[in-house]
Amino acid sequence: MARLSAPPMRVHGDELLYAARKILNIAPGIRGYGRMVSALLPCLTGVGCLYQAVATALDRRRYPPPGRLLKIDGTDVHFHATDRRGAPTVVLETGLGGMSSAWGWIQPEVAKFARVVSYDRAGLGWSAPDDLPRTALTVARRLRALLHDGDVEGPYVLVGHSMGGMFMRYFADQYPADVAGMVLIDAAHPDQHKRSPAIRRHMRSGFRMLRSVPLLAGLGYVRMTGFFSSWAVGLPERHAAEAEAFLSSYTHLKTTRDESLAWDAVCAEVRSTGRLGDRPLAVVSAGKDVLPGSHELQSELAALSSRSIHLTVEGADHVTLVTHRQHAMAVVDAIRQVVQMADR
Secondary structure (H helix, E strand, O other): OOOOOOOOOHHHHHHHHHHHHHHOOOOOOOHHHHHHHHHHHHHHHHHHHHHHHHHHHHHHHOOOOOOEEEOOOOOOOOEOOOOOOOOOOEEOOOOOOHHHHHHHHHHHOOOOOOEOOOOOOOOOOOOOOOOOOHHHHHHHHHHHHHHOOOOOOEEEEEEEOOOHHHHHHHHHOOOHHEEEEEEEOOOOOHHHHHOOHHHHHHHHHHHHHHHOOOOOOOOOHHHOOOOOOHHHHHOOOOHHHHHHHOOOOOHHHHHHHHHHOOOHHHHHHOOHHHHHHOEEEEEEEEOOOHHHHHHHHHHHHOEEEEEEEOOOOOOOOOOHHOOOOOOOOHHHHHHHHHHHHHHO
């Protein structure tokens, strides 16, 4: 699961109240103070909403999609594939709240030895939102249709970061003939919140925070404070700017919240999946800020295949495994090994 920690913040209502009080300092002691504050709050909120709307429109013009928009189930889905031919093709799946820009270091490097595809799930990044349930089945079916309509033939090496690892496991279970191998990047384990009290507390705290994030985004607070900007730090300049823009987007953050609400349902789907047999598997785990119980859970993921490697990247945390170049290159090496093993 993507790290959901963020700098401590004052509750948004208190921020507005503080601003209103500063304005009213010009007339201390005026009767009806409370009523004036109450009247000012919607005005201040309206300014934030206007700021958010204008900034979002500018972002759309400033950051056009690098790939194509394909119509899948009536929804425009962003799809970015390199031109290199050959099998197997590497397919990248981001974690909770992620988008295709997160692969800024990894996709170009993998493109040097394999065809590679990234995309944005519905409602994330450049993909339009939809009303379909946030289930692993929905993600798997849509991804397969996207690859077919994008003229990307299998077999595939599936690469999943965090929650994306669970989606890729479900895809492999649904379409085993399409899968040549898998790479799990600090992937979520469907039982992690049940078996580790530390992970459970971390997830509860993060998910609780996410409940209010769409509202804060719509009011402009997330954008003004750079609340999630740390998630983009370390990426190439263009990709970092794109990620920061969408991490301030109401639609993107509402979808992130909705995916978090579907967590238990997705875990239940993944628990029903089988093993990978002898298909090659690489598990790349973070070595920094690791919560108790994580190592055992990652080792269990490595046991999903009889041909697996398990690499722990010292100094890399859950996010920087992908966003910082020196750590992302370890992920690229793991993908290369699985591609080579799958090609034998």
